[in-house]
Amino acid sequence: MKLTLKKVISKIVRLLFVMMFAIATTSGSTLLLSASSSAIAAPTISTISDLAKQADSKAKTNLDTVSGAGTSDRLEGKAKKLAGTVQGKVEEVSGIAKQKAAQAQGKVKEDIGRTKGAIEQKLDETDESTSNLIDNVKDFFKG
Numbered sequence: 001m002k003l004t005l006k007k008v009i010s011k012i013v014r015l016l017f018v019m020m021f022a023i024a025t026t027s028g029s030t031l032l033l034s035a036s037s038s039a040i041a042a043p044t045i046s047t048i049s050d051l052a053k054q055a056d057s058k059a060k061t062n063l064d065t066v067s068g069a070g071t072s073d074r075l076e077g078k079a080k081k082l083a084g085t086v087q088g089k090v091e092e093v094s095g096i097a098k099q100k101a102a103q104a105q106g107k108v109k110e111d112i113g114r115t116k117g118a119i120e121q122k123l124d125e126t127d128e129s130t131s132n133l134i135d136n137v138k139d140f141f142k143g
Helices: 005-027 030-034 037-041 045-067 071-142
Strands: none
Touching: 005 071, 045 071
16 A cells, blocks of 8 residues: 555544544543642643643553553554654655756756857857958958
């Protein structure tokens, strides 16, 4: 099955929606109520990080309880797998773009070389024609 970037993104969106729905339906708002009032008044990065870890842990536990053991790990694995696929596709597209850019640069360089050669040839022809004209004018007035 060939995955296009659009299909991969669609799968990730669906997976994230399922995970968000599972978290929303199983965790409720008890996590925020259990936080200390100082954390709510002036949250720090570590407090927010701790809250996020708690929410993640609770959501995984609730999801596994509702949907069966290992569900959260399977979903997380699928998300990471899809993220890797997306990253691979992005790198593939980026590589193709870099290849096309290098080819275009090469073609431009070739065209510049051909143009320089053609200009030099025309200058040489012009110099030769000018010399021949001067010689003909000299010969005309000598003879």
